[in-house]
Amino acid sequence: MGVVMSGGGALRTNAVGLGGAVIMSAALMGPAVSVYFNPQVVAASAGVATPFVFIVALVIMLVLASSIMEMARVFPSAGAFYTYVSRGVGPRSGFVTGGLMFVAYALLVPAELALIGIYTSDLLAGYGVHIHWTIISAFFIVLMVVLSLRGITGSLRTAAILFSVEVGVIVLLSAIILAKGGAHGLSLAPLNPASSPTGLSGLALGMTFGILSFVGFEAATTLGEEVRDSHRNVPRAIVLSLLFVGLIYLFCTYSEMIGFGTANVGKLTADTAPFTTLANMYAPWLQVLVGLAGISSIFAVTMNANNGIVRIVFAMGREGLLPKALGKVHTVHRTPTNAIWLQAIVAVVFTFGVGLLSGPFNAYIYLGSILTLAIIPVYILTNIACMRHFAGPGRSERSIWRHVVLPILGILVLAIPIFGQVYPAPPAPLTYFPYLVLVFIAVMALIAFRIGRRRPEVLQRAGAVLATGEVDDTADSEPTNVS
Secondary structure, three states: EEEEEOOOOOOOOOOOOOOHHHHHHHHHOOHHHHHHHHHHOOOOHHHHHHHHHHHHHHHHHHHHHHHHHHHHHOOOOOOOOHHHHHOOOOOHHHHHHHHHHHHHHHHHHHHHHHHHHHHHHHHOOOOOOOHHHHHHHHHHHHHHHHHHHHHHHHHHHHHHHHHHHHHHHHHHHHHHHHHOOOOOOOHHHHHHHHOOOOOHHHHHHHHHHHHHHOOOHHHHHHHOOOOOOHHHHHHHHHHHHHHHHHHHHHHHHHHHHHHOOOOOOOHHHOOOOOOOOOHHOOHHHHHHHHHHHHHHHHHHHHHHHHHHHHHHHHHHHHHHOHHHHHHHHOOOOOOOOOOOHHHHHHHHHHHHHHHHHHHHHHHHHHHHHHHHHHHHHHHHHHHHHHHHHHOOHHHHHHHHHHHHHHHHHHHHHHHHHHHHHHHOOOOOHHHHHHHHHHHHHHHHHHHHHHHHHHHHHHHHOOOOOOOEEEHHHHHHHOOOOOO
């Protein structure tokens, strides 16, 4: 093994414990964001069965988590999925995976920034203070960049505080709603799939935003080089955060449906801030806290999505698949400075470009749909990588259940949201997004092919840098001629 000479050093090791890794994943899922803004979108297709959609989404993510945890245990790296697929399938597929991860995480940042701008603007307008959403979004972009440049510890500390606030508020309001019996009393209808007005297709279409609510559960994987005892703590952080946030979703979406009443789904789907409405109905004294929880949750998601994507870009730059300058870190703060600035530029372009053209809330819907469709192939490729690795170099540790059955099941269940996006065709522009992602995959595959032909030595290094900050020479024994 040899030390990586990337020209910029390595990330700060042992900077994050298990708790920080859990917060990274849990905060990126953004419980308050998800229960504030996703159920009404899901309810438009799944109706009263919206909480059931979140149950199914949790089960799907738990199945997917198995392969991700296995690969994180063996290959801890800031590159996360890019590293897993490079080592398990091949460097060209790893390059495509890195591109898809960039789309997923990079678009999540502007989606949340547009959302925090309009949500905060509307909230302040209720108190007679009128500030355009673009000014608010710009403020949070600056804050995001400053915290990112100063180091991962400060970013996670901020995320932990914001996460605690949001969870406390949404759980408290949900408990009050149930204690008061909601609009028409408690009911099991929200947990019954038959409550979907359009059957399976409605559940499948709603699954896109059910899965979007869990996007980020894998975020701890990008801290593979900064977490203490990463082989053990990263997998634990993934499953703990997933279970914790999944239970919050179930409790809060059920309370939300009961709060509006199973006969009033139309009111829920038409409400852009349903939790604010519920606070006014059931606990007016909580209204201010509900607003603050929404802002804190959106910014926590923004910060953690930003932390995740800059580390993937850093890893790809360090290994030469992106410009080498992106693989440099700050000499004092040990943060991937150039990658942070690149993502800041992407955030500015998409936040204000899409937000001003389609409206900030539509920017959240559209960018959220695209990033969910981009992350699904990443999950599929990771399951394939898990099967291939443990059928080859990792065969001595192979488990039929963990390394064959669960990965195959994970690939199959992902057909549900894909089906929901293409049949029946959703309204424009949502109907075009799956094909947009397919075109992007084709372009990335073509670029990877050209790199392989012109600079094969670069592809050979893909996924080789692990948590030690060194090149693992056994990477050469991994598949290198497969897509």
